Structure formats: C-alpha cells, structure tokens
Amino acid sequence: MIPDFYRRWLYFDFEERWETRRCAECEQASAAIPLPERFSRETKCCTYFPFLPNFTLGNLIEQGKKNASLKLRLVHGFSHGRVTPLGVFPPPEYESRRGQWGSEAFGRRLELLCPFFQRTHGLCSIWNERPGVCSSYICRSTYGERGQELKRALEAYLNLFEWTLAHETLWRLGYTQDDIRLMERLRAEVVWRPEKVWGEWFEREEEFFTKAFHAAREVQSVEIDELMGEEGARLKAKIRDFLATPAASYGRVLPP
Numbered sequence: 001m002i003p004d005f006y007r008r009w010l011y012f013d014f015e016e017r018w019e020t021r022r023c024a025e026c027e028q029a030s031a032a033i034p035l036p037e038r039f040s041r042e043t044k045c046c047t048y049f050p051f052l053p054n055f056t057l058g059n060l061i062e063q064g065k066k067n068a069s070l071k072l073r074l075v076h077g078f079s080h081g082r083v084t085p086l087g088v089f090p091p092p093e094y095e096s097r098r099g100q101w102g103s104e105a106f107g108r109r110l111e112l113l114c115p116f117f118q119r120t121h122g123l124c125s126i127w128n129e130r131p132g133v134c135s136s137y138i139c140r141s142t143y144g145e146r147g148q149e150l151k152r153a154l155e156a157y158l159n160l161f162e163w164t165l166a167h168e169t170l171w172r173l174g175y176t177q178d179d180i181r182l183m184e185r186l187r188a189e190v191v192w193r194p195e196k197v198w199g200e201w202f203e204r205e206e207e208f209f210t211k212a213f214h215a216a217r218e219v220q221s222v223e224i225d226e227l228m229g230e231e232g233a234r235l236k237a238k239i240r241d242f243l244a245t246p247a248a249s250y251g252r253v254l255p256p
Helices: 004-008 054-064 068-080 092-101 144-172 177-188 194-201 205-217 221-244
Strands: 082-084 087-089
Touching: 054 068, 054 087, 054 144, 054 205, 082 177, 082 194, 144 177, 144 205, 144 221, 177 194, 194 205
Parallel strands: none
Antiparallel strands: 082 087
C-alpha cells in the first residue's frame, strides 16, 4: 500500500492487513465478475493518468540511466502529459474525456490507459514508485466500509505527502510561491507553452528532476510531519486507528 520508494519518509505496517499479490491476474477482469462491473484485461484498473511528483520523476530518471525500457516508458509518459517543475500531470483533453465518459469508462476504455502501463506484460512499469492514488487503490474490500474508509484516508494522506514534498523541493531549489502560481496557471491553459513554464530549465527538464530528487532526499521524516500540518496528523491518526483495531471486527463483504 505504501510505495517502497516512499518508505524513506513514511512508514505504516500493512503487511498483515492488505493483499496486493493478485494484481497480475486481476480478478476484477475475470469471467467471474458480471459484465457491468468487469474490467478489460487490456486495461485492468489502470485507466487513470496519475500525478507523478518531481522527486519521483528524478528517481525514475536516475534508474532509467541503467534501464532502457524504463527510459522509453518515461519518455512516453512525458510526451502524453503536461510536465512542469512540480511533476507530470494529465493534459486537459485527457481530463475532459474522463469527465465526459464517467465512471463506466474506468477499467474499460483504452483511450484512458495510463502512459506508464506496460501493455506487453500487462503490468505497471513504475510499480515501486507508483503514486499514492494508485498504491492505495483497492477494487475489492474484505473489510467492509471500514476498509473503504482506510483506502480514502490513505489516498488523501499520500496525495498530501506528494504535493507537500513536491512543493518543498521547489522552495529548496529557489522557487517562490508566485513562481508556482504562475506555472499552475500556465498548466491549465488550452495552449501548452512549456518554455514559459520552465524558463531557464526549458529543455533541461531531466536535469531539473534529478536535482529535485536529491533535494527531496535531504528532507527528513520529522520535517514531512511538520510540513503536512494538522491535516496530515489527522489522516495519520485515522490510519493508525484502523491498524490498531482487530481485523475481524470489520466483517467480510466480498470474497477474497
């Protein structure tokens, strides 16, 4: 549930509570699932373009120097998204299609397939560095509504962590709040102007993300707690409350 990469800054022990080993087979795409709810085997649950923060991209770029396949996947992801110093985002046209097609398209429409999904093997190409929205996703809960509550709390906590650390790396690299507001405004415009977003770093994006990764590594876990503030503390407490409660108390609402 917690990406391995994030354990430098975060730690929760989910090993006894969460089963994720069946993603390769994807039970939600099996014939046992009724058609209205069944996912496509070509997409599984990966019909979502997630935000990848700058420090994650820097780590992947470092790995890509020794992994040609990962390097190609990163280039593919960059070419399909809007890349800013904060990270890579889905483009407006992608978000528009997702909004128009609604929830019925999730797990079914190839047009919404994540650019980091490796279709040859049917798996995520950045599994160990996948963001919180992906690592916290569950398609079937055996813990009832409380299990869904944990999923929502964990997703919110990881999203807050990613956004917080991505901003912190920018401030450590000399960006101001006004700089960040400008890049966010430009990101939302219909006409994409990366040279305006990147300024002196235009066409040096990989170098920048590598610097962001190394800046993020200097941030300590205690600093992360402080930066995430009261909302981070509230979500963290909610997650710990779940872990402290016997699993049997949640009931079984779906088959394993």
